[in-house]
Amino acid sequence: xxxxxxxxxxxxxxxxxxxxxxxxxxxxxxxxxxxxxxxxxxxxxxxxxxxxxxxxxxxxxxxxxxxxxxxxxxxxxxxxxxxxxxxxxxxxxxxxxxxxxxxxxxxxxxxxxxxxxxxxxxxxxxxxxxxxxxxxxxxxxxxxxxxxxxxxxxxxxxxxxxxxxxxxxxxxxxxxxxxxxxxxxxxxxxxxxxxxxxxxxxxxxxxxxxxxxxxxxxxxxxxxxxxxxxxxxxxxxxxxxxxxxxxxxxxxxxxxxxxxxxxxxxxxxxxxxxxxxxxxxxxxxxxxxxxxxxxxxxxxxxxxxxxxxxxxxxxxxxxxxxxxxxxxxxxxxxxxxxxxxxxxxxxxxxxxxxxxxxxxxxxxxxxxxxxxxxxxxx
Numbered sequence: 608x609x610x611x612x613x614x615x616x617x618x619x620x621x622x623x624x625x626x627x628x629x630x631x632x633x634x635x636x637x638x639x640x641x642x643x644x645x646x647x648x649x650x651x652x653x654x655x656x657x658x659x660x661x662x663x664x665x666x667x668x669x670x671x672x673x674x675x676x677x678x679x680x681x682x683x684x685x686x687x688x689x690x691x692x693x694x695x696x697x698x699x700x701x702x703x704x705x706x707x708x709x710x711x712x713x714x715x716x717x718x719x720x721x722x723x724x725x726x727x728x729x730x731x732x733x734x735x736x737x738x739x740x741x742x743x744x745x746x747x748x749x750x751x752x753x754x755x756x757x758x759x760x761x762x763x764x765x766x767x768x769x770x771x772x773x774x775x776x777x778x779x780x781x782x783x784x785x786x787x788x789x790x791x792x793x794x795x796x797x798x799x800x801x802x803x804x805x806x807x808x809x810x811x812x813x814x815x816x817x818x819x820x821x822x823x824x825x826x827x828x829x830x831x832x833x834x835x836x837x838x839x840x841x842x843x844x845x846x847x848x849x850x851x852x853x854x855x856x857x858x859x860x861x862x863x864x865x866x867x868x869x870x871x872x873x874x875x876x877x878x879x880x881x882x883x884x885x886x887x888x889x890x891x892x893x894x895x896x897x898x899x900x901x902x903x904x905x906x907x908x909x910x911x912x913x914x915x916x917x918x919x920x921x922x923x924x925x926x927x928x929x930x931x932x933x934x935x936x937x938x939x940x941x942x943x944x945x946x947x948x949x950x951x952x953x954x955x956x957x958x959x960x961x962x963x964x965x966x967x968x969x970x971x972x973x974x975x976x977x978x979x980x981x982x983x984x985x
Contacts, residue, residue, distance in 0.1 A: 620745030703809040721772035
């Protein structure tokens with residue numbers, strides 16, 4: 608389990624992964640196609656598998672490039688049984704590793720990167736063509752990893768026919784002694800190698816995770832428990848309301864008719880006055896809020912326009928009304944998008960800025976990057 612919100616992380620070697628293109632950009636169509644692809648490739652009953660995916664973007668018009676993950680339900684349930692408490696979600700380490708590299712700016716748009724994530728009891732090999740992951744393989748241990756890397760590269764060249772790796776990124780936990788490994792890696796490969804150490808937890812609050820392998824039975828069970836608690840609270844509130852009404856009725860019947868009538872008339876009059884006053888105060892507060900919010904939004908938009916680099920073309924803004932502003936536009940180079948994000952983060956208006964998507968496009972023989980940036984305001 609990782610973090611206080613109870614997340615179980617599944618290693619790469621416990622799942623099957625596919626990087627595939629599907630002829631749709633609609634979420635529900637992609638979901639249906641992914642399930643059909645799973646049934647076609649894996650000879651197991653549908654109810655014995657858990658299928659999830661991450662949409663990695665559109666690299667061809669009308670197509671979506673997805674990371675499809677398939678896990679046997681039995682393996683997931685065994686891991687859940689070992690942990691005891693049921694988590695809120697079950698995440699895939701491959702997605703965490705990819706987002707970690709992306710958010711930290713460790714991969715480059717114009718290079719093919721070979722990424723090795725080494726742990727004590729497992730390792731993972733990933734190849735990225737620019738910002739696009741194209742290959743992944745999980746290992747059961749860190750032993751024999753040099754041979755596995757060579758086999759993975761041969762498999763990648765055979766199946767994908769991609770370009771040769773131009774740089775190597777080695778990720779490892781702080782609990783590993785990497786001195787011997789570093790020496791062996793540098794001897795075995797002629798490409799530049801960068802080593803990065805992490806604390807074993809790749810999850811960051813900034814990550815927009817899409818893959819969840821929690822079985823539906825556990826999700827339904829949690830929802831049922833939540834609904835049962837809400838029903839119990841509602842029952843006690845109704846019981847208290849009935850008791851109060853009964854007591855009020857008994858009190859009323861014990862009073863003299865004239866006193867009840869006089870009290871009722873005075874109460875009604877006061878209630879009307881209070882209702883009018885309450886309505887007036889609510890309208891006043893609403894107008895005040897709308898005025899302040901409108902001015903704040905105008906200031907934010909002015910700040911955003913002022914920070915836009917010259918090589919970025921903004922196409923519009925979307926405001927959800929939950930202090931989230933979306934900036935949409937085109938950039939000639941991806942680094943310009945990251946520079947724009949850094950400028951927005953330093954502006955003082957936003958506490959978090961992240962890329963929702965960044966997609967390459969070609970318009971009139973010119974390459975652009977379509978992007979959508981989500982800005983969470985203070």
